[in-house]
Amino acid sequence: MIEAISIYKQFEGKTVLEDINATFNNGATNLIIGQSGAGKTVFLKCIVGLLAPDKGKIIYDGRCITTMKEKEKITIRREIGMLFQSAALFDSMSVLENVMFPLDMFSSMTYKERLARARACLDRVNLIEAQDKLPEEISGGMQKRVAIARAIALEPKYLFCDEPNSGLDPQTSLVIDELIHDITKEYGITTIVNTHDMNSVMNIGDHILFLSGGKLAWEGDKTQILNTENEQLNEFLFSSEILRQVKEQAFKHK
Amino acid sequence: MILIEAIKTFGSYLLLMKRVLTKPERWLMFFRRTLHEIYQLGVNSIPIVLIISLFIGAALCIQMKTNVESPWMPKFVTGYATREVLLLEFSSTIMCLILAGKVGSNITSEIGAMRVTQQIDALDMMGVNSANFLILPKVTGLVLTIPILVIFSIASGIGGAFLIGKLTGIMTSEELTLGLQHEFTVWFVWYSIIKSFFFAFIITSVASFYGYTVKGGSIEVGKASTNAVVSCSALILFSDIVLTNIMMQ
Ligand SMILES: Nc1ncnc2c1ncn2[C@@H]1O[C@H](COP(=O)(O)OP(=O)(O)OP(=O)(O)O)[C@@H](O)[C@H]1O
Numbered sequence A: 001m002i003e004a005i006s007i008y009k010q011f012e013g014k015t016v017l018e019d020i021n022a023t024f025n026n027g028a029t030n031l032i033i034g035q036s037g038a039g040k041t042v043f044l045k046c047i048v049g050l051l052a053p054d055k056g057k058i059i060y061d062g063r064c065i066t067t068m069k070e071k072e073k074i075t076i077r078r079e080i081g082m083l084f085q086s087a088a089l090f091d092s093m094s095v096l097e098n099v100m101f102p103l104d105m106f107s108s109m110t111y112k113e114r115l116a117r118a119r120a121c122l123d124r125v126n127l128i129e130a131q132d133k134l135p136e137e138i139s140g141g142m143q144k145r146v147a148i149a150r151a152i153a154l155e156p157k158y159l160f161c162d163e164p165n166s167g168l169d170p171q172t173s174l175v176i177d178e179l180i181h182d183i184t185k186e187y188g189i190t191t192i193v194n195t196h197d198m199n200s201v202m203n204i205g206d207h208i209l210f211l212s213g214g215k216l217a218w219e220g221d222k223t224q225i226l227n228t229e230n231e232q233l234n235e236f237l238f239s240s241e242i243l244r245q246v247k248e249q250a251f252k253h254k
Numbered sequence B: 001m002i003l004i005e006a007i008k009t010f011g012s013y014l015l016l017m018k019r020v021l022t023k024p025e026r027w028l029m030f031f032r033r034t035l036h037e038i039y040q041l042g043v044n045s046i047p048i049v050l051i052i053s054l055f056i057g058a059a060l061c062i063q064m065k066t067n068v069e070s071p072w073m074p075k076f077v078t079g080y081a082t083r084e085v086l087l088l089e090f091s092s093t094i095m096c097l098i099l100a101g102k103v104g105s106n107i108t109s110e111i112g113a114m115r116v117t118q119q120i121d122a123l124d125m126m127g128v129n130s131a132n133f134l135i136l137p138k139v140t141g142l143v144l145t146i147p148i149l150v151i152f153s154i155a156s157g158i159g160g161a162f163l164i165g166k167l168t169g170i171m172t173s174e175e176l177t178l179g180l181q182h183e184f185t186v187w188f189v190w191y192s193i194i195k196s197f198f199f200a201f202i203i204t205s206v207a208s209f210y211g212y213t214v215k216g217g218s219i220e221v222g223k224a225s226t227n228a229v230v231s232c233s234a235l236i237l238f239s240d241i242v243l244t245n246i247m248m249q
């Protein structure tokens, strides 16, 4: 479980995050949605400790990361898997080497065990046949899947994804979404996903936070989101015609 | 204003070096990467070092023979002057300037590309000291191989002098050998090698700094590598004067 308590962040006098309180539970996919510039990435960076909030606390299962020394932060980071917007695979290493990398650095397993673990992770994302390829030789969607395999190699307790679907077609997005969702459930991970993909919201949104102008404007799950009264959220959600129709139909059935 | 900027930049360079010069997390990984850098930065530079030194050696020999040697000067002056120029300046300073262009821009663009594609963030997020992991093997790799490059450069330069003497017939090998052996000081070879250690450190660390601190996209990476080469060259020339002052007095 991760708790964010009253997070504030400013950049050069401009307030980007204002008094954000949230709790993220184990085994749930927590989505952070909001317009471009709403502060999603900044919030995620505050949570993982890549940015320090001006005020407030981030607590990982009772451990407060904001007041921690760099050394202690590293122990928590080893329990974190992170998926970057650009996959961020190491381009000088093969797919298998990428997945093995965290194991090489941090595990005390033998080479054989590491190899087996890396293969198992690649198998989990259905990419075992691409293990000897270089990242540049596989498609964007495959790269994302390799990044997921790398992120779960050390069996993380926490998984963070910044726009995992950007630049992917809807079908591939679905594959990635479900992979993240399934892995979260399988291992009981605390997962936080930044997204503005409404398909993801409807598919895997166990717990949804809506950021607007740096404030937490709405919180709920995917069944509640369609019937919300929140004007800003409605404006954000139903800018897409299809969802508007879905909502209207839902009302008709009632 | 510019001065304050420069001091700030130097400060962040020092902070980066503090993170670079720590104990590697995994020695085996460090050795593997260092070996790779020795190959990438050192071994791959051998051809260019050999070729350039060969030509400069040859050109120096012709210059000394036709423009410096005269009837009232001793016979050995051509070989002697060629050797001293190679030993004292060319094979360390000029050779490292050339390497700053080749190796420096290579390092900056490699690390800069890793920065803009978030690979460095990924390392940091895993709890790896990315500065140490990426930069220390490069520094170690080039510092370890630079003496070999210096020796190769000296040898190739002298080879060039002999070759041009033979090809054009401006002087005999015996005449050249006489000059080359005249008042040979072993210290000059050491001097050259010691200087090159500093230069190798400058090239790798400064170029890495520029790459590591890239902000923005691929255009910035290009700019950063140009800036890195300029800064490396300026720093090499400046430290050449300082080092020469210290070691030759
Ligand atoms: N390092 C920084 N320095 C100054 N301002 C920043 C910095 N990082 C983010 N900002 C500002 O913070 C605001 C929120 O940015 P953020 O990247 O969190 O948006 P986002 O919700 O992730 O948007 P997107 O969906 O486009 O990724 C923006 O106005 C941005 O200009």
Ligand SMILES: [Mg+2]
Pocket: A040, A041, A042, A194
């Ligand atoms: Mg963002």
